[in-house]
Amino acid sequence: MAPSPTWSLLLAAISLSVACCRYAAGVIPLGSTLPASNVSQTWSSPNSTFLLSFVRVNSTSFVPSIYYNGGIPVIWSPEASVDSSGSLQLLSDGNLLLVDSSGATVWETGTSGKGISSALLDDTGNLILSNGSGDAIWSSFNHPIDTIVPSQNLSVGQILRRGSYSFTMLSSGNLTLTWNNSIVYWNQGLNSSFGNLSSPILGLQSIGVIYISQPNNIFAYSNDYAEGSNVLRFLRLDDDGNLRMYSSALGSGVETSQWEAVLEQCRVFGYCGNYGICSYNDSGPVCGCPSQNFEPVDPSNSRTGCKRKVDIASCPGSTTMLILDHALFLTYPPELSSQVFFAGMSGCRLNCLVGGSCVASSSLSDGTGLCYLKTSNFVSGYENPTLPSTSYIKVCGPVVPNPPPLQDALNGKNRGLRAWIVVLVVLGSLLGLILVESGLWCWCLRNSTRFGGLANQYALLEYASGAPVQFTYKDLQRATKGFKEKLGEGGFGTVYRGILANRQIVAVKQLEGIEQGEKQFRMEVATISSTHHLNLVRLIGFCSEGKHRLLVYEFMKNGSLDNFLFPNEELPGKFLNWEQRFNIALGTARGITYLHEECRDCIVHCDIKPENILLDENNNAKVSDFGLAKLINQKDHRYRTLTSVRGTRGYLAPEWLANLPVTSKSDVYSYGMVLLEIISGKRNFEVSAQTNHLKFSLWAYEELEKGNIEAIMDKRLAEEGYDEEEMSRAIQVSFWCIQEQPSHRPSMGKVVQMLDGIAEIRRPPAPNATIEGSVVGRSSINTSGTASTLSTLPVSAPPPSSSSSVEAVGRKNSERAGFSIYGSNSKSSM
Numbered sequence: 001m002a003p004s005p006t007w008s009l010l011l012a013a014i015s016l017s018v019a020c021c022r023y024a025a026g027v028i029p030l031g032s033t034l035p036a037s038n039v040s041q042t043w044s045s046p047n048s049t050f051l052l053s054f055v056r057v058n059s060t061s062f063v064p065s066i067y068y069n070g071g072i073p074v075i076w077s078p079e080a081s082v083d084s085s086g087s088l089q090l091l092s093d094g095n096l097l098l099v100d101s102s103g104a105t106v107w108e109t110g111t112s113g114k115g116i117s118s119a120l121l122d123d124t125g126n127l128i129l130s131n132g133s134g135d136a137i138w139s140s141f142n143h144p145i146d147t148i149v150p151s152q153n154l155s156v157g158q159i160l161r162r163g164s165y166s167f168t169m170l171s172s173g174n175l176t177l178t179w180n181n182s183i184v185y186w187n188q189g190l191n192s193s194f195g196n197l198s199s200p201i202l203g204l205q206s207i208g209v210i211y212i213s214q215p216n217n218i219f220a221y222s223n224d225y226a227e228g229s230n231v232l233r234f235l236r237l238d239d240d241g242n243l244r245m246y247s248s249a250l251g252s253g254v255e256t257s258q259w260e261a262v263l264e265q266c267r268v269f270g271y272c273g274n275y276g277i278c279s280y281n282d283s284g285p286v287c288g289c290p291s292q293n294f295e296p297v298d299p300s301n302s303r304t305g306c307k308r309k310v311d312i313a314s315c316p317g318s319t320t321m322l323i324l325d326h327a328l329f330l331t332y333p334p335e336l337s338s339q340v341f342f343a344g345m346s347g348c349r350l351n352c353l354v355g356g357s358c359v360a361s362s363s364l365s366d367g368t369g370l371c372y373l374k375t376s377n378f379v380s381g382y383e384n385p386t387l388p389s390t391s392y393i394k395v396c397g398p399v400v401p402n403p404p405p406l407q408d409a410l411n412g413k414n415r416g417l418r419a420w421i422v423v424l425v426v427l428g429s430l431l432g433l434i435l436v437e438s439g440l441w442c443w444c445l446r447n448s449t450r451f452g453g454l455a456n457q458y459a460l461l462e463y464a465s466g467a468p469v470q471f472t473y474k475d476l477q478r479a480t481k482g483f484k485e486k487l488g489e490g491g492f493g494t495v496y497r498g499i500l501a502n503r504q505i506v507a508v509k510q511l512e513g514i515e516q517g518e519k520q521f522r523m524e525v526a527t528i529s530s531t532h533h534l535n536l537v538r539l540i541g542f543c544s545e546g547k548h549r550l551l552v553y554e555f556m557k558n559g560s561l562d563n564f565l566f567p568n569e570e571l572p573g574k575f576l577n578w579e580q581r582f583n584i585a586l587g588t589a590r591g592i593t594y595l596h597e598e599c600r601d602c603i604v605h606c607d608i609k610p611e612n613i614l615l616d617e618n619n620n621a622k623v624s625d626f627g628l629a630k631l632i633n634q635k636d637h638r639y640r641t642l643t644s645v646r647g648t649r650g651y652l653a654p655e656w657l658a659n660l661p662v663t664s665k666s667d668v669y670s671y672g673m674v675l676l677e678i679i680s681g682k683r684n685f686e687v688s689a690q691t692n693h694l695k696f697s698l699w700a701y702e703e704l705e706k707g708n709i710e711a712i713m714d715k716r717l718a719e720e721g722y723d724e725e726e727m728s729r730a731i732q733v734s735f736w737c738i739q740e741q742p743s744h745r746p747s748m749g750k751v752v753q754m755l756d757g758i759a760e761i762r763r764p765p766a767p768n769a770t771i772e773g774s775v776v777g778r779s780s781i782n783t784s785g786t787a788s789t790l791s792t793l794p795v796s797a798p799p800p801s802s803s804s805s806v807e808a809v810g811r812k813n814s815e816r817a818g819f820s821i822y823g824s825n826s827k828s829s830m
């Protein structure tokens with residue numbers, strides 16, 4: 001074997017320990033003393049994997065520590081320190097003491113008189129004091145500080161602590177991170193399939209897996225799962241309040257973080273202290289104060305938080321609300337129950353302004369309409385351009401905002417000088433202006449007691465927040481690691497997975513073939529981002545640079561609905577039960593209703609299909625890709641230009657094909673097809689012997705006529721069980737939606753009511769039997785397939801044998817085909 005630095009270090013360490021210890025390896029005889037003055041004197045485990053010795057923490061303090069050979073990590077040390085004349089003493093009565101220079105005991109195990117006969121540091125890093133019959137009376141593993149190593153157990157009631165932060169496991173098996181023993185800022189519950197636990201034990205496998213009691217109950221695992229030999233993996237609560245798993249190679253003295261509980265460091269409560277605002281620069285989290293109405297508590301340590309320069313109590317009647325865009329005051333249980341209200345933005349600000357105990361508030365603009373009113377004496381802020389939230393803090397007198405970050409351009413010497421001159425001139429003239437103006441103010445407001453005018457100024461600012469973030473192309477290139485991880489391909493471009501600077505996971509859509517100008521693109525982005533609804537995917541930001549047009553959306557963990565409904569062999573989809581499916585159907589309907597009826601500019605989606613319905617980790621439906629097909633002007637059909645007319649065959653309403661006006665009712669048609677697929681687990685245009693060589697949707701109606709509902713629905717649902725009432729409502733609604741005549745279809749709002757059981761549902765007529773002199777007959781819908789067949793619309797029915805092969809080709813190219821056909825079609829007709 002080649003001699004590696006690790007091995008030579010190890011050998012050096014072994015020879016060192018052999019030289020210093022006269023006793024059997026690992027055993028520490030009663031009466032031993034370890035002086036703080038000599039940090040190279042150690043107590044060692046049998047094979048020297050772990051050592052116990054004093055470690056110098058600063059110029060005057062020493063702490064006895066158990067550490068992995070190489071010095072890092074320290075896995076245990078008592079929470080006490082001594083100066084260089086202190087010592088660690090194992091007395092003959094079995095007590096282990098830390099004694100300072102005056103001879104006073106600063107820490108002890110309290111094991112005197114318990115029959116301790118030996119002490120041992122074993123090869124797992126456990127320091128054990130045992131009695132004559134070999135029972136461990138005291139062990140360092142049972143008195144954890146902030147670290148857990150493999151073979152160490154953490155049971156209910158044991159706590160890891162670091163500063164104000166603690167980590168515990170509840171008797172339910174939930175793991176929690178808590179600030180000041182009160183605020184739970186992270187919680188990881190047990191897999192619900194597991195039931196109740198009697199006395200759970202948390203352990204760490206040496207390969208880097210955290211588990212509870214049973215080996216199968218895994219909560220997290222390190223990135224370097226079982227990689228390398230002689231690597232110690234350990235779990236530590238760090239002083240920034242995050243729980244991390246690290247790896248350290250024996251003797252390397254280096255530790256590498258492999259997993260962390262709180263992905264966004266700024267979401268750790270109190271990370272920046274009281275009134276501190278956490279944000280990110282390129283290298284990580286940074287702490288600052290909300291405005292210059294505040295000053296740091298300790299300028300040399302930004303994490304100590306901020307304090308008001310003028311206390312609120314000393315300015316009654318002249319308090320104002322400082323506005324922080326894209327900022328949030330962290331609110332976790334138990335505050336989550338007492339400090340949350342429903343209020344609009346101005347309501348959220350004003351309620352706090354007039355509420356005596358309120359110090360700050362946050363208004364969420366994520367569609368929930370929630371407002372956090374902070375009444376405690378400790379608030380923790382988080383600011384990030386991607387946060388859909390605006391915050392307010394009560395301050396005395398006029399608001400003095402923070403200066404904007406210094407520009408790189410000011411770095412050069414000459415430029416710096418010139419900049420200084422400019423700054424001085426500007427400041428001078430500003431000062432003059434202020435003097436003149438304040439004179440005017442005083443003149444005007446002589447009789448007024450309060451500066452009521454300020455409020456209006458803020459009202460204007462409010463509209464600015466909730467606005468999408470503008471990213472540079474470079475930002476997004478970095479976030480997606482050069483557009484590496486493809487999530488999918490849609491009608492408008494490719495979607496990639498990315499991670500923003502705040503560790504938020506996003507989906508970045510690279511738009512293709514967008515021919516609009518910059519201005520129009522921005523207008524559409526503004527429209528899209530003005531929609532806030534729980535059932536719509538949120539747009540976080542965009543990039544418009546040269547020819548690049550990108551949109552950044554929130555990431556949906558469970559992907560799109562089609563993977564669940566139509567599983568293929570390579571990607572076995574998960575099964576959704578009826579309750580989940582019904583919720584998805586209802587959520588989707590609510591999202592589309594919002595687009596059609598409730599948001600400021602009516603948006604027709606134009607491409608509703610399972611691929612565009614995404615599911616979050618709780619399987620809540622979120623409609624995506626809306627607004628991209630351009631706003632459809634209800635009166636002016638010329639708007640159906642090349643970019644607006646995209647869609648997917650099979651979900652397109654007949655009026656598309658006939659080149660008739662497209663309205664929100666066209667979305668209703670597509671929704672009906674999706675609803676039918678949610679019920680059946682089959683594509684609506686599927687043709688097979690089982691469906692009598694008819695399109696599934698047409699065949700299904702015939703089965704409904706026969707009263708044969710179970711034939712329509714997904715077989716797995718029939719086995720699993722379902723709510724018959726809901727099922728019957730859903731089936732009938734779906735056939736109402738896919739009526740060929742747009743006017744026969746219900747509005748989306750009506751669909752929600754019918755699904756909810758609020759509105760009565762009449763028996764749906766046959767989807768295609770109602771129209772007289774309809775432009776589009778059954779046959780033309782039936783055969784919509786490749787470009788060549790469609791461009792000659794309307795066509796007569798092809799021979800039945802060819803229809804299935806057309807379907808197969810059409811499915812693959814559906815989006816492209818749909819686009820080019822309608823594009824050329826509508827052009828030629830204009």
Ligand SMILES: *[C@@H]1O[C@H](CO)[C@@H](O)[C@H](O)[C@H]1NC(C)=O
Pocket residue numbers: 019020038039040041042
């Ligand atoms: C410190 O301890 C080491 C190992 O026992 C020993 O070799 C060395 O002489 C000691 N140094 C002092 C100053 O006592």
Ligand SMILES: *[C@@H]1O[C@H](CO)[C@@H](O)[C@H](O)[C@H]1NC(C)=O
Pocket residue numbers: 057058059060061081
């Ligand atoms: C050294 O650390 C101890 C404990 O961590 C602390 O009490 C002491 O003030 C520190 N001394 C200096 C000079 O930093």
Ligand SMILES: *[C@@H]1O[C@H](CO)[C@@H](O)[C@H](O)[C@H]1NC(C)=O
Pocket residue numbers: 047049123124230
């Ligand atoms: C030391 O002993 C432990 C426990 O028996 C073992 O896991 C580890 O590999 C050993 N280390 C070395 C360097 O032999």
Ligand SMILES: *[C@@H]1O[C@H](CO)[C@@H](O)[C@H](O)[C@H]1NC(C)=O
Pocket residue numbers: 114115131132133134135
């Ligand atoms: C050692 O401790 C155990 C448990 O506390 C006790 O049952 C046992 O009697 C003790 N043995 C001696 C020799 O003291």
Ligand SMILES: *[C@@H]1O[C@H](CO)[C@@H](O)[C@H](O)[C@H]1NC(C)=O
Pocket residue numbers: 141151152153201213
């Ligand atoms: C940890 O718990 C396991 C059982 O869950 C047990 O086998 C093992 O001995 C315990 N380890 C220690 C150091 O107590």
Ligand SMILES: *[C@@H]1O[C@H](CO)[C@@H](O)[C@H](O)[C@H]1NC(C)=O
Pocket residue numbers: 180182377378
């Ligand atoms: C931490 O909790 C204690 C006891 O609940 C409380 O008195 C104290 O004010 C809290 N600390 C802060 C900074 O809020």
Ligand SMILES: *[C@@H]1O[C@H](CO)[C@@H](O)[C@H](O)[C@H]1NC(C)=O
Pocket residue numbers: 170172174187188189190
């Ligand atoms: C345990 O965790 C689950 C999931 O995070 C949560 O729903 C539940 O309320 C938690 N239970 C307790 C007692 O905190």
Ligand SMILES: *[C@@H]1O[C@H](CO)[C@@H](O)[C@H](O)[C@H]1NC(C)=O
Pocket residue numbers: 191192193216
């Ligand atoms: C719960 O455990 C089962 C079986 O171990 C696993 O298939 C499932 O994905 C787990 N669920 C979650 C939410 O982790």
Ligand SMILES: *[C@@H]1O[C@H](CO)[C@@H](O)[C@H](O)[C@H]1NC(C)=O
Pocket residue numbers: 195196
């Ligand atoms: C779990 O515990 C709760 C409360 O003690 C009890 O109501 C529930 O029935 C238990 N569940 C199981 C599966 O034992």
Ligand SMILES: *[C@@H]1O[C@H](CO)[C@@H](O)[C@H](O)[C@H]1NC(C)=O
Pocket residue numbers: 281282283284285286
């Ligand atoms: C980020 O902020 C930290 C702390 O203020 C600072 O040390 C570091 O230089 C900053 N990094 C960048 C890239 O600005």
